[in-house]
Amino acid sequence: MVSMRLRVQGIEFAYNSVPVLREVAFEAREGEIIGVLGPNGSGKTTLLRCMNRALSPSKGTVLVEEKEIGSLSRREIACEMAVVPQNCIITFPFTALEIVMMGRNPSLDRFKRETKADLDIVKGAMEATGVSSLAGRTMNQLSGGERQRVIIARALAQQPKIMLLDEPTLHLDVNHQMEIMELVKELARREKLTVIMVSHDLNLAARYCDKLILLDEGNVLSAGTVPDVLTQDNVERVFKIRSVVQYDARINAYSLTVLGTVPGNGN
Amino acid sequence: MEKKPIEQLHAEKLAKWTLAVLVLVGALFVTIVLCICLGTVYIPPDRVLAILLGNTEGIPEYEVSIIQQVRLPRILLAGVVGACLSIAGVALQGIFKNPMASPSVIGISQGAAFGASLTIVLGFTLAEGDFAIPVSAFIFAMFTLFLVYMLGKVEGALPTTTLLLAGIAVGAFFSAMVSLMQIFAAQGSTGTMERVVFWLMGSLNSANWSQFWIVLAFLVPGFLLLYAFSRDLNAMIVGETHATSLGVDPKNTTKIMLFGAALVTGAAVAFTGVIAFVGLIVPHIMRMLIGPDNRILFPASLFAGAIFLIATDTVARTIMAPQELPVGIITALMGAPFFLYLLRRKREATEW
Numbered sequence: 001m002v003s004m005r006l007r008v009q010g011i012e013f014a015y016n017s018v019p020v021l022r023e024v025a026f027e028a029r030e031g032e033i034i035g036v037l038g039p040n041g042s043g044k045t046t047l048l049r050c051m052n053r054a055l056s057p058s059k060g061t062v063l064v065e066e067k068e069i070g071s072l073s074r075r076e077i078a079c080e081m082a083v084v085p086q087n088c089i090i091t092f093p094f095t096a097l098e099i100v101m102m103g104r105n106p107s108l109d110r111f112k113r114e115t116k117a118d119l120d121i122v123k124g125a126m127e128a129t130g131v132s133s134l135a136g137r138t139m140n141q142l143s144g145g146e147r148q149r150v151i152i153a154r155a156l157a158q159q160p161k162i163m164l165l166d167e168p169t170l171h172l173d174v175n176h177q178m179e180i181m182e183l184v185k186e187l188a189r190r191e192k193l194t195v196i197m198v199s200h201d202l203n204l205a206a207r208y209c210d211k212l213i214l215l216d217e218g219n220v221l222s223a224g225t226v227p228d229v230l231t232q233d234n235v236e237r238v239f240k241i242r243s244v245v246q247y248d249a250r251i252n253a254y255s256l257t258v259l260g261t262v263p264g265n266g267n
Numbered sequence: 268m269e270k271k272p273i274e275q276l277h278a279e280k281l282a283k284w285t286l287a288v289l290v291l292v293g294a295l296f297v298t299i300v301l302c303i304c305l306g307t308v309y310i311p312p313d314r315v316l317a318i319l320l321g322n323t324e325g326i327p328e329y330e331v332s333i334i335q336q337v338r339l340p341r342i343l344l345a346g347v348v349g350a351c352l353s354i355a356g357v358a359l360q361g362i363f364k365n366p367m368a369s370p371s372v373i374g375i376s377q378g379a380a381f382g383a384s385l386t387i388v389l390g391f392t393l394a395e396g397d398f399a400i401p402v403s404a405f406i407f408a409m410f411t412l413f414l415v416y417m418l419g420k421v422e423g424a425l426p427t428t429t430l431l432l433a434g435i436a437v438g439a440f441f442s443a444m445v446s447l448m449q450i451f452a453a454q455g456s457t458g459t460m461e462r463v464v465f466w467l468m469g470s471l472n473s474a475n476w477s478q479f480w481i482v483l484a485f486l487v488p489g490f491l492l493l494y495a496f497s498r499d500l501n502a503m504i505v506g507e508t509h510a511t512s513l514g515v516d517p518k519n520t521t522k523i524m525l526f527g528a529a530l531v532t533g534a535a536v537a538f539t540g541v542i543a544f545v546g547l548i549v550p551h552i553m554r555m556l557i558g559p560d561n562r563i564l565f566p567a568s569l570f571a572g573a574i575f576l577i578a579t580d581t582v583a584r585t586i587m588a589p590q591e592l593p594v595g596i597i598t599a600l601m602g603a604p605f606f607l608y609l610l611r612r613k614r615e616a617t618e619w
Binding site: 049052054073074075076077078079081082083084085086087088089090091092093094095097098099101102103105106108110111114119122123126132135136151155158164166 | 273277366498502
């Protein structure tokens with residue numbers, strides 16, 4: 001049996017006894033970028049939150065390198081998995097450096113200060129995401145794209161094996177969307193990071209993800225390669241649009257073209 | 268904008284922390300000595316130092332007793348109370364991610380004041396002398412916290428907005444109860460309003476040694492608890508999902524911060540009433556001067572809070588001597604303009 005970086009096995013979750021996820025299962029290898037797609041309310045973010053045990057699923061398990069995360073402490077989970085949440089609004093004037101340094105928290109004892117080694121890890125993470133020159137600025141002084149890169153640097157400073165991204169390109173300008181996705185792709189290749197990315201941007205997902213998981217009302221409707229998942233039928237059923245996915249040699253990736261909405265889509 | 272290397276930024280931050288602690292400890296010592304000098308009888312600093320060091324030779328006995336029995340306990344009590352309110356402010360501002368939060372804003376102070384005045388009015392003596400009042404103040408601080416917590420809870424989560432609003436409402440209610448109770452209890456007798464004012468604006472004029480030791484006994488474990496979770500509080504300020512991602516349990520951290528804040532606030536309010544503004548302004552000033560990291564904010568606010576309340580209480584007892592003013596008036600009168608000055612200056616300098 002091939003050793004998997006991540007196994008999600010039969011996850012079920014309900015909010016106030018309304019099921020949100022049903023029997024969700026998938027696996028990921030090192031260096032893979034997996035896109036979790038689905039319309040609003042399909043359970044994407046809930047799945048992400050179950051994966052790092054911010055929420056406890058009522059059924060099913062998550063295995064990181066064959067270790068069950070239910071048996072790990074929060075800090076141990078944080079050493080394996082880093083999350084890049086959707087938004088980042090900080091009331092108090094923390095600098096970018098201070099934020100990235102927080103990535104070392106899970107590996108430090110309660111009263112221990114950061115060492116030279118921690119500082120080097122932080123420096124490396126900030127260089128990798130191109131935010132070294134912003135180190136002394138406060139988060140409020142940064143643009144949305146810069147802030148997102150700082151948060152990704154913090155996630156890298158955790159030295160995780162898996163990175164969970166929740167709509168990493170939401171609220172960003174098109175150029176910054178591309179920038180973030182190129183960065184994620186590079187990190188996956190170079191650092192052998194497994195990336196699980198929730199998105200509702202079908203085009204970006206088609207272009208950058210190695211595999212896709214399509215959620216529909218908490219069920220995995222389809223999982224696999226981009227052309228296998230984003231079929232005309234699947235996309236029409238879940239997103240109520242007509243579309244076509246094609247390999248585009250100019251970008252060496254798949255691209256999705258929306259042809260139009262489905263006539264009479266009422267719901 | 269100049270770009271400094273990361274190592275330099277980090278080293279500068281640590282140097283700033285060390286400097287801040289050294290300056291504050293020094294300033295606290297100077298403040299204590301200077302404030303002991305001042306009063307209806309002026310005692311020069313050299314004699315104050317001699318008495319503090321236990322060398323009373325050739326010094327009039329009444330000066331020794333003024334210092335040992337009156338001024339020193341009062342100043343030390345002001346110090347620990349100021350420290351309590353300030354670290355509670357740091358904890359609450361962090362949890363609420365809101366620089367407006369303070370022990371009086373979320374009702375803990377008023378709850379404690381209610382507990383204390385209930386004991387006084389009903390004449391309970393659960394324990395000997397000094398203990399009944401602080402015990403009751405402390406129980407009510409905890410009760411208020413529990414009440415606010417339950418009222419603010421929505422479907423198991425603890426949204427800070429509802430928590431803050433619940434705190435304001437509960438605080439206003441207890442504050443009104445304190446006034447009502449004091450007025451009814453002492454109807455017709457003189458001094459009623461003074462007692463109401465004492466509880467609602469705060470005063471240190473009944474200070475004694477045992478009060479100081481009791482408050483200190485709450486301050487030390489309270490500070491250690493809050494300080495131990497200061498890094499978790501940093502992560503909480505960025506957001507709960509961020510905190511979870513960094514291995515921090517947000518709910519647990521919230522509970523610990525609320526408990527620690529209530530612990531020290533209850534103790535402080537028990538003997539001095541509700542001294543407003545200290546818990547709001549001191550953490551805020553420290554944050555502007557040395558940054559938002561709670562690992563330095565807790566110790567810095569501990570010392571700065573002590574300095575601030577010792578200084579303001581000295582003004583309160585000397586400015587119109589022999590008449591004393593409620594210290595709450597002075598904390599607001601001195602604190603507000605300074606605070607506004609810092610706020611304006613900082614905004615212009617860094618666009619924050």
